[in-house]
Amino acid sequence: MQDSDLEKIKNEANEEINNAGNQAELLFVRKKYLDNDGILGQFFKSLSQLPKERRGRTGMIANEVKKNLAAALEKKSEILAEVAVVSASDDFFDPTLPGICPKIGHLHPFTLLEREIAEIFGTMGFEIMESREIETEWYNFDALNVPKDHPARDAFDTLFLEDGSCLRPHTSPGQVRYMENHQPPLRIIVPGRCFRRDAVDASHMPNFYQVEGLMVDEDVSVANFKAVIDEFFKRFFNRSEGGAAEHIDNIRLRPSFFPFTEPSFEVDLRCVNCAGKGCSACKGTGWMEVMGAGMVHPCVLKNSGVDPDLWRGFAFGVGLDRLAMIKYKINDIRLFYGGDQRFLNQF
Numbered sequence: 001m002q003d004s005d006l007e008k009i010k011n012e013a014n015e016e017i018n019n020a021g022n023q024a025e026l027l028f029v030r031k032k033y034l035d036n037d038g039i040l041g042q043f044f045k046s047l048s049q050l051p052k053e054r055r056g057r058t059g060m061i062a063n064e065v066k067k068n069l070a071a072a073l074e075k076k077s078e079i080l081a082e083v084a085v086v087s088a089s090d091d092f093f094d095p096t097l098p099g100i101c102p103k104i105g106h107l108h109p110f111t112l113l114e115r116e117i118a119e120i121f122g123t124m125g126f127e128i129m130e131s132r133e134i135e136t137e138w139y140n141f142d143a144l145n146v147p148k149d150h151p152a153r154d155a156f157d158t159l160f161l162e163d164g165s166c167l168r169p170h171t172s173p174g175q176v177r178y179m180e181n182h183q184p185p186l187r188i189i190v191p192g193r194c195f196r197r198d199a200v201d202a203s204h205m206p207n208f209y210q211v212e213g214l215m216v217d218e219d220v221s222v223a224n225f226k227a228v229i230d231e232f233f234k235r236f237f238n239r240s241e242g243g244a245a246e247h248i249d250n251i252r253l254r255p256s257f258f259p260f261t262e263p264s265f266e267v268d269l270r271c272v273n274c275a276g277k278g279c280s281a282c283k284g285t286g287w288m289e290v291m292g293a294g295m296v297h298p299c300v301l302k303n304s305g306v307d308p309d310l311w312r313g314f315a316f317g318v319g320l321d322r323l324a325m326i327k328y329k330i331n332d333i334r335l336f337y338g339g340d341q342r343f344l345n346q347f
């Protein structure tokens with residue numbers, strides 16, 4: 001047993017440590033040299049056979065070699081661990097790493113609100129009807145008592161197509177289409193996309209959404225309308241039982257004009273921001289204008305094949321975009337159409 005043997009062991013071990021390509025190979029080298037029955041282990045055992053005067057010195061050198069090899073093994077292990085992390089990011093597949101969750105997105109706030117509105121009216125016996133986005137002049141205007149030369153047509157900023165049809169500027173033609181095929185009693189809502197030649201600003205888009213409503217029966221009155229709409233807004237803005245505004249009027253009706261209703265009114269909602277005290281959201285009035293409505297004009301019933309001497313009804317139209325802006329306190333309509341996920345993810 002020579003000191004030079006130790007030198008040889010050290011050199012060979014270092015070379016094998018250098019060549020180890022992964023942790024398993026490195027472990028193999030560690031065992032081969034440092035285990036009790038490994039090469040260095042055997043060397044320590046054989047120390048007892050050395051003459052006493054050499055034993056101490058050789059033992060010291062052997063200990064030194066052992067320490068160096070342990071350090072070299074440790075260092076190499078760290079290097080290999082770093083390499084493993086880097087290569088995991090390209091072709092190395094580590095099945096124990098947590099997976100990457102795919103983004104599945106969610107429904108647009110308008111879709112969510114449309115469903116909520118449908119749910120509320122559904123509990124009051126209203127059916128949902130989907131009408132078409134491209135309409136003829138007849139359904140869009142004439143049948144709704146807006147003849148060709150009527151100034152009310154100007155208010156709609158309609159986008160006409162080459163064949164004379166148009167992109168519907170409101171959901172009201174859905175009323176006529178439904179009544180053509182269904183006799184009263186009837187209750188429907190018609191949610192849908194509408195179009196107008198409007199310039200884009202914080203409260204206008206050329207593409208927007210409305211929800212139309214129609215109830216026709218033998219004895220329908222404005223009182224029925226007020227009850228249904230009051231209940232709708234109470235639920236939509238969570239003002240039902242126990243809410244702050246439970247005991248005060250939720251809506252008010254103001255006389256207005258629409259060719260397809262007589263009488264006609266605008267529906268104002270008690271400001272959701274200040275509950276009627278007056279604030280910047282309601283321009284100090286305590287009320288927010290939210291809806292056009294009225295008692296269905298006899299001409300509209302007649303044009304739709306319903307006998308106005310037997311049936312009466314109310315109708316209304318509400319902007320979904322506007323309701324969404326009020327409910328969520330959004331001051332720019334463009335946010336709903338921008339596709340910015342930071343905005344959309346909040347709903």
Ligand code: DAH
Pocket residue numbers: 169170171172212213258260261291292293294295314315316317318
């Ligand atoms: N269609 C009207 C608009 O877009 C809203 C409207 C008002 C609808 C009165 C109605 C109604 O059904 O009765 O401005």
